[in-house]
Amino acid sequence: MKRFALTALLLAHLQLFSIVKAEDVPNAKYLTFQAVIAIAKEQSPKYRYASVLFENRQWQYKTFRSNFFPQLNFSGTIPDYNKTIEPRLTDSGSLIFINTHNANSTMQLSLGQEIWPTGGYISVNSQLKRIDDFQASTNKTRYSSVPATITLTQPLFGYNYRAWDRKISPLRYEEAKRDYREEMEVIAQEATNHFFNLLLSQISYQIADKNVTNNDTLYKIALRRFDEGTIPENELLQMELTLLNSRQTLEQSILDVEANTLRLKVFLGITDDYPIQLIPPSEIPVFEVDEKIALEQAHKNRQQVISFKRELLEAEMRMAKAKGETGFTANLFASFGLTQQALEIQESYSNPSEQQRVRLGFNIPVMDWGRTDAVIGTAKANHTLVKANVELQKINFDQEIYLHVKRFKVLRKQMEGAKRADEIADKRYQITKARYLDGKIGILDLNVATEERDKASRSYISSLRSFWQAYYTLRSLTLYDFETGMPLTVDNSAE
Incomplete structure (x- = not known):
């Protein structure tokens, strides 16, 4: 009687779940792996953040470039009105x-x-001034003009920020x-991680759903055999326990599917309420990866390579700044x-005078109690430190590329092996199930x-x-895209 009640309860749960499943699947979004990658690169919050950040750096570079073009400005004060009592010094x-x-x-x-x-x-520069004296009885207004004047301001023997900026800013933009x-x-x-998290949970759900159906059928067969006296009660109890465990696994897999669906939607920026059904990738790109080509392309294309050059230049800039701001300086x-x-x-522009x-100003440090030596020494030490750090980063850079290429090749072989293991495990299960139904095992x-x-199926998805x-x-x-043999480029819309 207890077994009958448990079976009825289990069937009721399965019937309820089948109704939910039937309602959800027709409205589901079916997404392939490449579709998820495309959405992530076109509309995800992380894509928008990266695009805005890149746009910000574009404007910074445009600001830098504008500094090397003439600047035309028109300024003025109309008027500077003044009515007050002021002190004056007499003769x-x-x-x-x-x-x-x-x-x-x-x-x-x-x-x-x-x-x-x-x-x-x-x-x-060109300038025009007007003075209105409201207390004077005559000649209340006067004009002063500077039709044209050429002005030069030139630091001598100092730190030239703009010259260094011209070297470093293009590297920052690159x-x-x-x-x-x-x-x-x-x-x-x-996106790959989120895709396969959801795919694995959906595969686990499918396995759990299939196991519940199979275990329910097997339990009914075991119940009949027990009534016939062909199997002991221990085997019947084991089958009942297996059925209960598979049902719990099914409930957990439903929760996992919901949680991973939500995570994928949040990552992709999808706001609708439709469920997502993923389609596993069936085609695996076939291409060879050579360590030398990978290193060569990394040295050509990576941001870190430009970063090495920039860090060294900035260290040299700081050293030049330390020398330029602590020694003899002059301004012309x-x-x-x-x-x-x-x-x-009109008359203020007639017969102008020259x-x-x-003005030449200068500064010579006479006694600074070792400050100049300390500042320059610190800059030199930092320059040496940056050079050593860059050399270490270069070594790690090459090692990372080399080891990852090796790992990529191993993972490809492991994936092929996992696929074959999945096929073997499924075939073995079908044979074992048939033998069990025949009463041979x-x-x-x-x-x-x-x-x-089940383990082989999950292992294949994980691989x-x-x-x-x-x-x-x-x-x-x-x-670098090893499939096409072409470097990756920035989308035109981003630039």
């Missing part, structure tokens, strides 16, 4: 207070250009482009132009065959996951 040296009431207006047009080889700045390409392959790796300012003042605007100005042999079949993760890791480490 006798005494201080008096007078009322002031005036307005000053200024307009200036300037065209400037940085001189990056020397770190200087040259500009051409790093950004390569980093974006690598990030796309990292996204593919994460020179200006030559024309100027005039008059009561009318305007000249030259016991339940323990059938359980062993079932476990080995597929490892292969595809290694595949996209290889692409990210080399930025």
Whole structure:
């Protein structure tokens, strides 16, 4: 009676689950592995973050480039109104207070250009000033003009930031482009992990569902045989326990499918409520990977290679900065132009007078208690440290490529072996099941065959996951597509 009640309860659960399954499958989204990778690279939150970050670096590079082009500016003050009491110094040296009431207006047009080889700045300026004195009885308005003036500001023997920026900023931008390409392959790796997590849970659900059906049938057969007296009660109890365990496994697999579906949707940025049904990848890319080609392409394409150059240049820049800002420095300012003042605007531009100005300033450290030596010594030590670190990174860089190529080849062979093992385990299970139904073997042999079949199926999916993760890791480490024999490039829409 207890067995009958347990069987009825089990059938009721299976019937309920079959109703849910029948309702969900027709509305399911069927996604292949490549479709999941494409969605991840086109709409996932991580893709959007990487795209925005790359766009930000593009604007930084455009800002850098704009520094080497002339800048035209128009500025002014209209007006600077002033009505107050101000102190004034008389000829006798005494201080008096007078009322002031005036307005000053200024307009200036300037065209400037940085001189990056020397770190200087040259500009051409034109200026017009107007003064309105509201207290004067006559000639309340006067004009002062500077039709044209050329100004040069030139640091001497100092640190030239712009020259170093011209060397380093293009490397940073090239790093950004390569980093974006690598990030796309990292996204593919994460998508691979989420895809196979869900696929494995769906395969586990299918196995569990099949096991429940099989175990239910076998339990009914065992129950009939027990009633006939052909099997002991121990075997019947074992079959009942197997049925209960398979049902619990089925319930857990349903939960795993729901959880992994949610994780995959969140990663891909899918917001609808439709279930997802994955289609396992049936085609495996066939291509040879040579260690020398992988290393060669990695040295050509990877972001880290550019990073090595940039780190060394930045170390040299910091050393140049330490020397340029602690030793003898000088600054030259020179200006030559024309100027005039008059009561009318037109007259302020007539017969202008020359305007000249030259200033040379310098700084010589006389006694700094070893500060200069300490700053330069620190910069040199950091430069040596960066060189040593870069050399170590280069060694690790080559080792990582070499070892991953070897691992990729091993994983391909393991995947082929796991596929064959899955086929063998399934065939062995079918044979064992038939022999059990014929009464030639016991339940323990059938359980062993079932476990080995389930294990082989999961192992094959896991080996597929490892292969595809290694595949996209290889692409990210080399930025090279070994199938087509072409380097990976940034999508035009991103650039």
